[in-house]
Amino acid sequence: MPANAKECVAPAATMRSQHMQMLVSWREDVVRRNDRRYIAVDGKVYDKSLTRTCLGCHNKEQFCDRCHAYAGVSGPDCWNCHHAPQTKIARSLP
Secondary structure: OOOOOOOOOOOHHHHHHHHHHHHHHHHHHHHHHOOOEEEOOOOOEEEOOOOOOHHHOOOHHHHHHHHHHHHOOOOOHHHHOOOOOOOOOOOOOO
16 A cells, blocks of 8 residues: 555555456446446545556555556557656655
């Protein structure tokens, strides 16, 4: 869990095994049915959004890229439609 997050949309074990199915389902729901609300098991409502929900806590390099490299799987295809988030570069002030 990222340091700035209290909870995820689903338990860690669920996200590890089913995150891709969830993202595909979310995409289909939003694009084909205009269904943008995800209701978690605990009743909390989230926006079905990679950029506004997932990337609000998770970082592309630390989560997406690192996990996909570790698992040896290609992708993700998310960045075919979404703009890849820019990595924040620390700058020293003059």
